[in-house]
Amino acid sequence: MKKIREVRHENIISFIGACVDYDNICVLIAYCARGSLEDVLGNNDLHLDTMFVSSLVADILKGMIYLHDSEIISHGNLRSSNCLVDSRWVLQISDFGLHEFKAGQEEPNSKAKENKRLLWRAPELLRHPAAPARGTQKADVYSFAIVLYEIVGRAGPWGTQGLSESEIVSRVRCPPDGQLFRPPIDHLDLPDFVEKCMRCCWDEEPEQRPDIRYIRILLKEMHTGLPADDGEIRVQITAFRTKLITLIEAAQHEAVQKEVAQHGAVQKEVAQHGAVQKEVAQHGAVQKEVAQHGAVQKEVAQHEAVQNEVAQHGAVQKEVAQHGAVQKEVAQHGAVQKEVAQHDAWKRQELPLTLQDVYSVLMKNKRQRKKILTGSAVWTDGATPWSVKRCIRRNVSRPFQHAVHDTAGVPRSRYAVATTAAIRHILAMPSRVKALI
Structure with a gap:
């Protein structure tokens, strides 16, 4: 860890520290805003011209030369995901050293991750039953060749061969029919010196591979457009990177503005939809x-x-009441008519009036009895009211005409005159007295 902390180079990631707590072992390094080289190559919107590719390759070579000349000796795990790019588009190599510190750590999906890491590993390390964790410099050269193929091809470390990661690793470890299995380069439009360099770097024999310094010489033509002086190279590369950063930020800003405009349109539609829903709710309330x-x-x-x-x-009901009143009046009128008819009949002596009727009137009207008998009789021959009364009582059940008159209509006795006068007086009485009959 002390050796890692003392490493200082422009193309080597700065080591800040490490955490050794139980279940929380981690390494803290400098932050690189652009992500890894794998992320940059996977961004199809980013155009990599010859100058940019040359700059990335040069940064890798300079960082690896520094590591091979330092006490670290070798990287042992070089791949595109361990090559980080900072905000100035300067590539910095990471994940070197500390192999013993990170050994035995448990990771989710560790089997799949390990198969992917083996795509950059040299065949001799794949065949070695106890390969050194720090690897070898010749194995780093092989890994550099895979990374270089990944940069120029931009189709992954092994292109599009249609094989799984475990199948690729198996063919590299044990070549079928003795034929070496390497990434396909026939379809790539590469300069001869780049193709030659890659073939030399992934040679099956480690000793036939060039060292990292010689690779820089093999790829010297790649840097033809770059100034020879390192200071001038840095200035132009920095200017180019700044220009590239400006273009990328402008493109990102434009994309953000476009997204903001789309978001505004969506919000407007949402507002309109809300207004429509409100109107629908109001319409429902109106309904x-x-x-x-x-x-x-x-x-x-x-x-x-x-x-x-x-x-x-x-x-x-009013009509019924009126009808009832009419009926009552009709009944009263009928009673009046009946009384009138009776009265007329009595006056004409047409009714079968008996002495019983006269006697009943006299008995019911005790107060007027004397008045009736004394005031109406024509007393002759010693007739008195009492004698008339006796006459009436004796003949009470006989008709009036037969009781007091003979067959010729002549009064039978002296009492008959008084009785006839009394009956006529009764017929002439008011209706309230006659109603008692």
Whole structure:
């Protein structure tokens, strides 16, 4: 860890520290805003011209030369995901050293991750039953060749061969039919010196591979467009990277503005949708009120119908009452007519009036009895009211005509004159007295 902390180079990531707590072992390094080389190559919107590719390759070579000349000796795990790019588009190599510190750590999906890491590993390390964790410099050269293929091809470390990671590793470890298995380069439009360099670097024999310094010489033509002086190279590379950063940021800003505009349009549509929903809700409320108003109108109509029926019932009752009054008046009129008819019949002596009727009048009207008998009789021959009374009582069950008159209509006795006068007086009495008959 002390050796890692003392490493200082522009193309080597700065080591800050490490955490050794139980279940929380981690390494803290400098932050690189652009992510890894794998992320940069996977961004199809980013165009990598010859100058940019040359700059990335040069940064890798300079960092690896520094590591091979330092006490670290070798990287042992070089791949595109361990080559980080900072905000100035300067490539920095990471994940070197500390192999013993990180050994035995448990990772989720460790089997799949390990198969992917083996795509950059040299065949001799794949065949070695106890390969050194720090690897070898010749193995780093092989890994550099895979990374270089990944940069120029931009199709992954092994291109598009249609094989799984475990199948690729198996063919590299044990070549089928003795034929070496390497990434395909026939379809790539590469300069001869780049193709030659890659073939030399992934040679099956480690000793046939060039060292990292010689690779820089093999790829010297790649840097032809770059100034020879290192200071001038840095200035131009920095200017180019700054320009590239500006273009990328402008493109990102434009994309953000476009997304903001789309978001605004979506918000506007959402607002319009909310307004429509509000109008629909208001329309529903209006319809509900209309329905309630219709129900009220229906109730009012029913109430008016009931009132009309009540009024009609009242009119009927009034007519019934009037009819009853008329009937009462008719009955009273009939009674009056009956009395009038009786009165007329009595006056004409047409009714079968008996002495019983006269006797009943005299018995019911005790107060007027004397008045009736004394005031109406024509007393002759010693006749008195009492004698008339006796005459009436004796003949009470006989008709008047037979009781006091003979067959010729002549009064039978002196009492007959008084009795006839009394009956005539009764017939002339007011109706309230005659009603007692």
